[in-house]
Amino acid sequence: MEAIIEDWVNFCTGKKSFEEGHFYSLFHGINSRQELEKIFQFFDQKLDLIERTKRYLELRSSQNMKRADENLLKKFLHEDLKEKETILKINSSLREKYSQLQIIYVEDHKKIEELRFDDQTSQEFFDFIDFELVHEDERIDILYDSFYGLTADFDYRLFLFLPFIRIEYDMTSLIEFKKKGGVYAIQENNLLFSMQINDSSTAQPV
Template structure:
């Protein structure tokens, strides 16, 4: 058993204390089925969590990157279709949160395939993409099944897989009560998709 996994077990048993950032690389270093079973075994819904994490890890690669990247880069038509499904999910999320302004933006947005430069330029602006992210993050944090240090550390390690909060939330979904289905985001990410919700459209790229 590697040192980081040993630290995790001691931390979850209350035998040692660590800052949650200590476990940022836990799932990148220990992602065999046996390790995942150990890591998630300290939480409810362990099999569900393990299955989600294993699915993400199996659909990704890590060569040449600090974080997991999708193995597949789908064609633009596939990305537009999957991006549209994720956009509809975001509209439902906005309705559940009661944020009418962003709901209307989602409802009227056209899905547009753009090059990486245009996407990155949009993401440098203060756009609805970030407004919705903040709303979702607040709702999830407020509805976690526990505020224990172990839950916080687990969320940190899930973020550490791909530096992607939505993907982390997809895996951790059994651990919070906010009714959100992030399966469409996972399918979009798995196809190599990146996106930006702007006031003038929903931009997708690779």
């Protein structure tokens, strides 16, 4: 078992403190359910967290070898947009942006990756999510950062973190989209998407 998990236990039990960012790599050496149980033992959402993390790890280790149906991916995105609109009801301007998005397939997934950097709408969406994340429990905030350390992906991080958030957004569609190699970027009023096979830039095994 990784020493960092021992650190985590000591931190959660108040025995030790660590500098900020220390647990960025908390999940980097995970290879057993026991380790996940040890990490999440301090939270009521323990089982949900374990299952989600397991699911992510399994998903990450599976190779996306087959080309998915474009329409299926589009459907997933469409469902996801509907979910997002629901949770954005308290942010009318952002909701309006999402409601106007046209879902368009792009063949070149690298183009999507380039456009992704310029995706201000998605950045605003995650800003919105982050602003909803109010936790007095420092451990949860640190876990949030650790999830990014694990996934290096904002969507997957949010997926893992959902047990701590009270929003009506389960991300099922988006995870299915990404599981099949889907990548997306919002460019003005267009939700552009593509797929990458065995060359994921977001959640592929290393």
